Amino acid sequence: MRLLVAALVAALALLPTCASAQHSNTSEGPPRSNPALEQFKTLSGEWEGKDSRGKPVRASYEALASGVVMERLQPEGEASMITMYSLDGDHIVAIHFCSAGNQPILKTGAVSAATGKYDFQMERAYGMRSPEELHMVELSVTLPDADHVTQAWTNLDHGKRSTNTISLARKK
Numbered sequence: 001m002r003l004l005v006a007a008l009v010a011a012l013a014l015l016p017t018c019a020s021a022q023h024s025n026t027s028e029g030p031p032r033s034n035p036a037l038e039q040f041k042t043l044s045g046e047w048e049g050k051d052s053r054g055k056p057v058r059a060s061y062e063a064l065a066s067g068v069v070m071e072r073l074q075p076e077g078e079a080s081m082i083t084m085y086s087l088d089g090d091h092i093v094a095i096h097f098c099s100a101g102n103q104p105i106l107k108t109g110a111v112s113a114a115t116g117k118y119d120f121q122m123e124r125a126y127g128m129r130s131p132e133e134l135h136m137v138e139l140s141v142t143l144p145d146a147d148h149v150t151q152a153w154t155n156l157d158h159g160k161r162s163t164n165t166i167s168l169a170r171k172k
Contacts, residue, residue, distance in 0.1 A: 037092055039114040039143060040069040040085050047149065049168035051075060057166050059149075073166075094120050096136055102127035104136045116143045132158045146170070 043061035051057050056076040063069050069085040079099035086093055090110040097103055106120035120139040128135055138154035147170040154163045 034087065034090065034112060035114040036108075036111040036118065037067070037069070037085065037087055039116070040092070042146060043069065043071075043143075043149065046171040047168040048171050049166060051167075052163070052165040057168065059166075059168055092118060092120070093123075094139060096139070098136060100134050102133065102135050106136065106139050117141070134158075137161070138163075 040061075041063040044063050045061060047059040047061070049057050049059075058074045058076075060072045061069060067086065071083040071085065072080055073083065074080040081099050082097045084095045084097075086095075088107065090112060092108045092111060094106045095103060096106065102125050104125040105123045107123045108118050108120050111118065118141045120141070122135070122137045125135050134155055134157040136153055137156045138152075140150075140152040140154075142150040142152075144150070149168045151166045151168070152163050153166070154161055
């Protein structure tokens with residue numbers, strides 16, 4: 001038992017050294033970014049609004065240390081959904097964890113400037129039993145100013161497209 005405790009103490013003593021060595025080997029400067037993703041980071045905070053059916057919606061945004069922006073969308077009376085926005089080269093990728101139980105991955109065209117309008121197209125989706133199943137195929141995000149966001153989510157369900165538009169204002 002004493003040998004086990006001594007080995008554990010020795011291993012724990014090495015942790016700070018290993019952690020700093022690992023950090024110095026992988027430290028290549030700040031996470032990659034571009035002005036468009038930086039604009040998404042300015043959304044950090046709490047939001048509220050309505051969808052195109054008049055149903056209340058709450059949202060929150062958080063800029064994570066990795067450079068990813070996490071959005072939590074909570075339509076009233078429905079399960080919440082999470083969308084993660086990150087960079088893939090000069091594209092923004094949105095991975096949407098849908099209340100329908102699938103995970104579509106949507107991607108913009110090449111972006112190099114903060115334009116305030118970002119159109120995403122589905123690249124692929126995970127968690128679907130059939131391609132006919134309800135899933136998101138397009139997302140348009142419009143940021144007209146620092147306190148307003150409009151999202152137009154287009155889904156495909158058994159060959160029929162429909163769009164739900166969500167208008168959000170920053171919670172004061």
